[in-house]
Amino acid sequence: MTRPLHFGICTDQNMPWDKTVERWRLFEELGYDSAWNCDHIIQPSRPTGPYFEAWTQLAGLAAMTKRIRIGVLVTSNTFRHPVILAREAVTVDHISNGRLEVGIGAGWYEPEHRMFGIPFPETKELVSRFKEAVEIVDLLLRQDTTTYEGRYYQLHDATSRPLPVQKPRPPFTLGAFGPRMLKLSARYADTWNAFGTTQEIKERNELLDEFCHELGREPNSLQRSLYYWVPKADADPWRSLQAFHDVVGPYMEAGMNQFIFDQPRDEQIGMLEKVMAEAIPELRKKGAPDRRPLTGVRVNREQWHQPKDYA
DSSP: EEOOOEEOOOOOTTSOOOHHHHHHHHHHTTOOOOEEEOOOOSSBTTTTTTOOHHHHHHHHHHHHHHSSEEETTTETTTTTTTHHHHHHHHHHHHHHHEEEEEEEEEOHHHHHHHHHOOOOOOOHHHHHHHHHHHHHHHHHHSSEEEEEOOOSSSSEEOOOOSSSSSSSSOOOEEEEESHHHHHHHHHEEEEEOOOHHHHHHHHHHHHHHHHHHHTTTOOGGSSSEEEGGGGGGSSSSTOOHHHHHHHHHHHHHTTTEOOOEEEGGGGGGGHHHHHHHHHHHHHHHEEEEEOOOOSSSOOGGGGOOOOOOOO
């Protein structure tokens, strides 16, 4: 048995609006499954350059596309109250006519928090806030009225009108690295997203399988999504068809069935069509291996790759 493969493209908000629309329409026209932007106030790799805000840009792109799934990879919980995120998600789900994937993460790039005076708690609190935020957004996207008593967030008969187009709610893509975050992903996510080496991804997938087993969840019901951050990666998948296969194959074996790549450089843009025509159909036909529940997984967390400045 195999799982379906999906392929998406991620763009930073550093391009002019017209060019961004042109690119997203190209991704859609070529047949990519999803398109994503990023949630930063400044671009981590080019902190002095221009950068648009993620969710307002996504709303505009929702109106300029028709079929492709869209999302923010992933929303930093430190930037918004979860009620605001839920309302943004409902709005974009309606503009897109039900094409939204809700990406949520705890937040990681400390320098932009320091630059703009946004609190950046220690890791334990970041994860605890993330847990409450995910629970709140989940409730607000499912039901008309919500009361929630958490340590960090409280809601009292909070209404959610209208509800999203997608039922019971738009799918959640949760970014997670450590065990607490992975366990939350096993409970709440439709898709888990991360990046790292194939060995790190394999270990995290095995731990997710174990958490699914503990929760009584079928491991194959949790989609596994790789963000392949090209500037920080060892290999460029857009260099050639073989390079694309060389990147995707090992990560499929490590347990991933969804792949989100940074868009190619301008001089490589023709590879988008070539890869879609000559590589992706073969990969989709093959599919990704099924997940099987495992027990007794032991993971060496000291070897896990974390983004620079992650607390």
